[in-house]
Amino acid sequence: xxxxxxxxxxxxxxxxxxxxxxxxxxxxxxxxxxxxxxxxxxxxxxxxxxxxxxxxxxxxxxxxxxxxxxxxxxxxxxxxxxxxxxxxxxxxxxxxxxxxxxxxxxxxxxxxxxxxxxxxxxxxxxxxxxxxxxxxxxxxxxxxxxxxxxxxxxx
Numbered sequence: 627x628x629x630x631x632x633x634x635x636x637x638x639x640x641x642x643x644x645x646x647x648x649x650x651x652x653x654x655x656x657x658x659x660x661x662x663x664x665x666x667x668x669x670x671x672x673x674x675x676x677x678x679x680x681x682x683x684x685x686x687x688x689x690x691x692x693x694x695x696x697x698x699x700x701x702x703x704x705x706x707x708x709x710x711x712x713x714x715x716x717x718x719x720x721x722x723x724x725x726x727x728x729x730x731x732x733x734x735x736x737x738x739x740x741x742x743x744x745x746x747x748x749x750x751x752x753x754x755x756x757x758x759x760x761x762x763x764x765x766x767x768x769x770x771x772x773x774x775x776x777x778x779x780x781x
Contacts, residue, residue, distance in 0.1 A: 651750035655701075655743055659736055659761040664703065664710065666728040668745065675724050678749040683719045690717055693726055702742040705733055736761050740778040743770040 655668040676682055681692040694714040703710045715727040739759060746753045747770070755770040761781050768777035 649750075649752075651746060651753040653745060653753070653755045655741075655745075655755060655757045657703075657739065657741070657757065657759045657761075659733065659759075662732060662734055664705075664730040664733050666701075666703075666712070666726075666730075668697075668701070668726045668728070670724050670726075670746065672719055672722055672724045674746055674750065674753075675726075678746045683717070683724055686717075690714070693717055697726060697728065697745070700742075700744045700747075701728070703730065704740040705730075706735070706737050707740075736781055738778055738780045740776065741770075742776040744775040747772050747775055 651671075651674055653668060653670045653674075655666060658665045658667075672683055675693070676689075679689065679692045679696045681689040683689050697714055698712070701712065703712060710730045710733060712728045712730050715729055717727070718725045739761070741757055743755045743757055745755055747755070751772055753771065755775075756767060757770060757777060758767040759765065759779055764781050766779040766781075768779065770777060
């Protein structure tokens with residue numbers, strides 16, 4: 627009888643705690659500038675990224691193809707007011723997170739960077755994308771979210 631009460635209390639506690647549990651949707655995008663190149667590393671929860679991209683990371687070729695297309699539509703970079711062409715380098719999945727790697731070559735004399743980062747925002751209304759910059763030793767950041775997916779930083 628004691629065991630039954632314990633199991634019922636444990637079950638009730640688990641049920642109540644999951645009822646109030648809220649998913650947290652966030653990503654980080656690190657933008658680094660060195661040797662006239664921008665290197666972008668975007669990190670996501672794998673399940674969230676798979677939902678947005680519409681492909682599983684277990685099929686790497688299909689995932690990378692769809693992730694490249696998705697990224698081209700949802701990540702736009704301008705340097706000093708001019709659009710910069712991003713090249714999708716690839717992805718890496720570890721445990722519960724996936725990183726996407728991109729780069730832009732021939733980028734000179736950065737005074738300002740503007741980024742539209744709408745990654746996952748259409749899939750999750752509470753999505754927040756923290757974008758950090760490291761340009762010539764100066765670090766800055768902003769958060770992109772629904773209703774404000776674009777940010778500009780000056781150096």
